[in-house]
Structures are given as C-alpha cells and as structure tokens.
Amino acid sequence: MHRTKVRIVEEALDANNTIAQANRADFDRAGVRVVNFMSAPGAGKTALLERVARDLPGVRVGVLEGDVQGSMDADRLASLHVPVTQLNTDPSFGGECHLDANMVRSALPELPLDDIDLLVIENVGNLVCPAEFRVGEDARIMVSSITEGEEKPLKYPLMFRACELVLINKIDLLPHLDFDLDKFLYNLDSVNPGVERILVSAKTGEGVDEWRAWLARMGAVPTGAGAGAEARV
C-alpha cells in the first residue's frame, strides 16, 4: 500500500517536470526570466512585490498570481499598472494548495510574454507542497516572516532547501517578538548552507533596495546565462 502511494507521487512529479521543461522552453523563446515566489500564508509576498514590481531599473515585470480563491492580491498589484494574470486553484474540492507546471502552462496564453523581461509567479501560501513542483522557473525565492518563529527551516526543510534566495520579512517587528535571529540563521544554514538571504521589511522598506537589485540583475541577464541559470529545471 505504502509502496504504491510513493510510486504515484513520483509519477505525478515526473509528469510535472516534463511540463515544467516545456514551460521553460517557452519562457526562453520569449526571453523571459521567471521567479517562483513562495511562503506561508501572510508572510508578505504581495506587500513585498508592491514595493518592487513597478520600479525595477531596465526590467519590465509581469506577475502570475496564484490563489485558491479570489483575486485580492492581483487587484492590489494591478493598481500599480503591472500586468497581472490571476490563476485560481479552486475548481477541485477545496482548491489545490500549490501551483504545478500544468496550471502555469494553462495560463501561458494569457501572459504578455513579449512585453515583459521578468515574470514573478506568486505561489499559493503554503510551506509544504509548492516546494515539490517546479513550474519552469529560473529561481525560487521564499519569504519567511520572523513572526513565524526560528524553527521553521527545521520543520519545513524542503521549502528552505529548494530556494536560491530567502527574504526574512517583517524585520521591523524584531523589538516586539521573542525571535532569536541568530538561531533562525543557524537553522537556515543547517538545511541550506550559505543560501542568499536578505533581511527586509515591506512596511519600512528596509532591505527592499537590495532585493530590487537582486531581481533587476536577474531580469537583465540574457536568457541562458548568469544568476539563476544553475537552478533551471
């Protein structure tokens, strides 16, 4: 019984990787770099995107917004005059808890790939399943809010291991929490040694310039070279 279950999961992931490669080829053809943007619910992905999506020097940004239901985040971003496409996972019971390559593929015809340089795919808020499904991205960025505690890298290691950049958000709340930043960083390095990390606050703007520069480098590099290339499917 257990062996059967594992086999099914692996087949599903194989199929996912095949479709992710097809997505990747289409993104390459259009010269678009792609970020898969992940976190727990409420860690601040949309607020961080609001900070940078409009003004990446020399880089035209588009957003693919993944939610179980609704379009609240997409509406927030559309007000910045950035092209936003909404992808809802709710047709199945309860809605899928992650985006997969096929869902992203189904959205490709709606994406203005010829008019953007960098596509940010905002995944469903979840620290487990999104890390299992590549969608054809160049790099994966995760947001960890310090309100979630120091032990999150140890409890959700796949997510923290799967990403090329960790944004440690809500750093403005540090004086008000019993949060030990050194302990968090120690835990982070124990699951993904040396992974790039930036302390940020979507509220105060701390660290946002550094993140903006990271994204701008990524969006400006010609397809097939430089940052993130090693992270390809």
Added chain:
Amino acid sequence: MHRTKVRIVEEALDANNTIAQANRADFDRAGVRVVNFMSAPGAGKTALLERVARDLPGVRVGVLEGDVQGSMDADRLASLHVPVTQLNTDPSFGGECHLDANMVRSALPELPLDDIDLLVIENVGNLVCPAEFRVGEDARIMVSSITEGEEKPLKYPLMFRACELVLINKIDLLPHLDFDLDKFLYNLDSVNPGVERILVSAKTGEGVDEWRAWLARMGAVPTGAGAGAEARV
C-alpha cells in the same frame, strides 16, 4: 481530464470519511473527546497548547502532534508532562501537507486513550488541505495570527468555514501592526457567520482563560452530548 481529477479527489475523501467514522467510534468507546487543531505555519498552535494542556480543570489532556518532519513541538509539550504522540508525514516525497483519517488511525495504538479525556490533534501548519480531511474529531479549532493580515478568511474560506472556534492569536502585537481587527472580523463573519472567536495572546496570556474554559467544557461533557456533538463526522 478535469472531470477525472475531481472524481479521484472525491473518492479519496469518501475513503477518508469512512476511516474518520471508525476513528470516531474508537474515541467514543474510550470516552475521549477530540479536537482537530489547525493553522498556518507559525500561527502559535504549540505555544497556545503549552498555555493550557497542563491545567484543564478536571480534564486529562493528550496530544497527537502532526508534523512533516521532526519532533520539536512534541518535545516542547512533553516537557509539560502531558502524553504526546508524534506523527510525521514525511515518508512520501516532501511529506504530506495535512493529516488524514488514516494517518490518525495508524497512531491509535500509540495513544493512551484510557488515560485521557480530551485529545488535541495538532495538524500540519497549512491553511488549505487540513480543512478537507476529517479525522474523527468532535470539533475543529483554528488559530489565525493577526500578523497574517485581515484578508485570510476570504483567501482560505474552507478553513475558516470548517471550524467551530477561531482563536485570533498574537493580539499583543496589535499596536505594532497595520491590522484592522474590525475588518478581519467582518471577513470572518462573511465566510462563517457568528462562529465563536476568542482574542488570545500566547505571549501575554490574554484570552487564555476563556479558551481553557471552552476546552474544559468540551472535555468534561459525557461523550455523545453537548458542545461539539453537532460537529461530528
């Protein structure tokens, strides 16, 4: 393709409900009331349990601790000298993002059902899938941290609709956040009108007495009557 997918999900949920009923019968036979305790990662489930598990008047508490990996939360609770059983979901790729009835069933032989009155099942931190799987509980309690924002009920409606009590946690941080409590409560009532809610802080203890009383009432009521009975599988 789409129709096939929905059918599979429904079959899985039917099987789950069958097993949940078997769990329910075993809990009833032992005279144990059961709470399914859910939230996003880092909302404070374990910290809240630490506040109440040891001193529910007249009620002996046991905990079944669900995690993708590790036993950090179980270790925290065991130090309170409360019986704790660990259930890890990580044998499959990446680990399951929720507990289901069969996972709980597999843990039944390890649970000291004859020595407890109330079993709290701490689910995997996730606002999507845990809401889809009944495990044989009497009631579902969810924790929503105010750091996650006001719009969470609208973005994860199934979770907020599935529970009999909402603990609104980290209320001590209210002065430091741009969080509109009235807006959150309005959103909550729009998906689950009138659901019981308690403002709590695991840090300061605010609201903890009220939650303790809620749990004590539940654990003290003879099986088959009173609070939570209407919520049965």
